Amino acid sequence: MRTSDFDPISIEVFARQLSKLTLFILLVFAILILRFWFLQIVNGSMYRAKSENNRIHLKDIPPFRGIILDRNGETLVDNRPSYDLYVVPEEVQNREQLLNRLNGLAELDPGAAEQKFDDISSRYPFRPICIKRDLSRNELALVETNRFNLPGVMIKVTPLRHYINGNFAAHLVGYLGEISEDQLKSGKYSDSKPGDLIGKSGMEWKWQPHLNGVRGGEQVEVDATGRKIRVMARKPPVPGANVCLTIDKGLQKVAEKALVGKNGSIVAIDPRNGEILALASSPSFDPNLFVGGIDKASWERIAFSSEFPLQNRALSGQYPPGSVFKIIVALAGLQEGIIDPKEEFVCHGVYYLGRRGYRCWKKWGHGKVNLHKALVESCDVYFYEMGKRLGVDKIAEYARRFGFGTVTGFDAVHEKAGLIPTRDWKLKRFGVPWQGGETLSTAIGQSFVLVTPIQMATFISAVFNGGIIYRPHATKWVGEKKAEKVFKFKPATAGRAEINTEHLERVKKALIGVVNEPHGTGGKAKLKDITVAGKTGTAQVVTLEKEKVFENEEEIPFQYRDHAWFVAVAPAERPRIAVATVIEHGGHGGSAAAPVAGQLISAYLEEPRKLIADDS
């Protein structure tokens, strides 16, 4: 006998259980049948009437996207109403006639409209089809006045993103775009539906979950003409949180104006905490173009331009730092004890390593130079010597201490890290050992060295705030009102460059000299009442060849001209603003970039504006 064969007791128990079960099942089925009786017989006529008149629609109520403000509470980005033209196919008697009439009133693409009709109308005759988004005032007036003649036409009002000042701070603020298939599938955008606009770059992207808000909806009963009769249920949308940026609208404007007609970038930050005061990248674009779908021509113009307007040069533009890098070499030399500030060195305009000569930018030389003069007048020969004494790996170590070679952490996704070369790196990358001459050009910020403007701003801040590397950030708070913040920024440091105070002080003094002493290279950034400190940099685009051919700067073809750098802080005694400026192919840092930095500092510190009140 198998263990599972029946014994008499089991049979009895099972039989009893089975009859109980049968009873239970009959009871449940009785309930189900009664339910059908109730729905179909008792209340049947009511439901029949409802089904004949079933015009119950679900309507989305999109939430208001949060507003973006500047540090002083000025609105930078908000929402404006968009009047969209819809047609309910079921209520259209003569499609062709209607489309023709509409075409006369509003400019539309009849082919696309026909297509939409064909796709949707047979399956969902009651679902309104969007014929045209964002009617102009004129078109809206024409459609509204001819409404009696247009059965089945309705106007829906939806909020549309509005970048008030056009391309103002476009790279920092970002733009919106239609959510992609992958993003929908990822589950990260749980409240989004196909066709929704989400932040694709900048702050719009970073704060997307907060800015977006929560969709609401309505169960609406509409009459035969598609007009709303009553709302049966309603879930109000929850507006998105507002985002207050740290940038100063006025300062940002000055920065953008300075870059008009040029390619380049300006980053201004508060050296005391890493707040971004202005962040400009040129050329720029108008994010309004992306709202509601960008047309093909505009997209091609923006995306495939040789000047890359979509690229945020402040974060991802990588340039050789040029002479600005001498600050690193000076600090490294002092800290390592290989530079005696009093030691004098004679510059004849050329430095020999073996048989090869390396030239100073000043053809006839600087004569006797010590550290101070070498920084003030940006003597290359002095720093060739110091670079040689330090070696490339020591230079790299100090550059890394100041945050070069890694992203600052402002926007880890879109930021570039730049490049700080070492012996190992070159061997790995090219399979060739490091050359002594490359150390010399590294010492003056050439060879393989690459930095981004935001790294430069962070770096010059650190030199003047005692070596603290603040992680740059552009958000003051995110929230409903200022009182109930979701997020409030606290300064975050990415590290500290351990340099003795006396060395920092010595370099600072030299950087004040750059702007304020008679032979300083940055004299064009000088201001009347405020002590500006800074350093020029001229980053060579093409080495050697051009020097031989062109004597005069104007003769150099534009694409071979040097990138001009200027980094600055002010007031030098107690800095409140640090600026990094790069002008692509601008020529000399002292002539092309220094005046721009001066303008910015003057605008921020000299003009009596409300932002000074913020400084308590």
Add this chain to the structure above:
Amino acid sequence: MLDRRLVQNFDWVLLLLLLLLAAISILNLYSATYATRDVGGSQVFFKQIYWFLIGFFVFLLMTTFNYYALERLAYPAYILMVALLVLVLLLGKVTSGSQRWLSLGPVSFQPSELAKIAMVIVLAKFFSEKRGHQGYRLRDLWQPLLLIAAPSVLILKEPDLGTALLLIVVCFSMILFVKVYWKSLVVLLLSALCVAPFIWLNLKSYQRMRILTFLRPDMDPFGAGYHINQSKIAIGSGLLWGKGFLNGTQTRLHFLPEQHTDFALSVLAEEWGFIGSVILLLIYLFLILWGLNIAKVSKDRFGSIMAVGVVALIFWQVVINVGMVTGLLPVVGIPLLLFSYGGSSLISTMAGMGLLMNISMRRFMFQ
């Protein structure tokens, strides 16, 4: 081997009931997808015919061996099932936020479907060997409770709340059937009540929301609440005789959600009215009672308990789906078995039916 006695004992009634349901299902599916026949709707219709053909093949396959063999295979099958459920959490395709499908080359299937059949077999095995003549005590039940817990938790993780609940309800039906002492039952219920708030507090807020809207669809007037409303209108408007085949306006105009899957019954109720709905329900009732009869005439505990398990599977799926479309029960994605569109659930149902047939065919055989 199929000897003469097996052919003589072939359960023609069961086969006829299945064929009848298949015919009604296909007819109804034709209507449900009629409006979209130009845009892929007819594809759904033909696909379901293929699924039924495959289903009947599986059904016949399940009758070819003696079900005693399953006694030996119960635990290995259980382990395989749990392994597949783990695998689906690791490698499964993510569709609309949940991970339920496993791909094997061109074929993809839901391991949770397999779990239903495997649980029935493994519980039948357990209770047929461990006897509690007048009922089981709590200390006898910890093993089956653990057996139930593993797949339930894994399916909940996918997350597939509906299937997990179905599995638990079916398993507990089986436990109640084999009889549990009153006292043990009370203790079990009380401990469940004590644990519930603890679990509730440990849930994340979105999980709570999901359960709340599950229990009260009117809290979500734009998802489940809307669907239920439209389904009730469809059913109610059928009146006594229905609007006639292919004449359901709710269906035509796409007010019904998921009208070829979860809400397929609403289409039938709209077009065939109270008469049609009741006839369909009676066919299901007859199928269920026939299954109970098979449990009754089976000559061994294993077969009998297994038959009850399959019946519980049919019964609860029918009740949950009918309750859902008529607005009696919360909305869960449980299709009406043998009726709604969908291959994965159809195959597992037909496998269950094959088991029932297997037990029925061997009711008079002694070895």
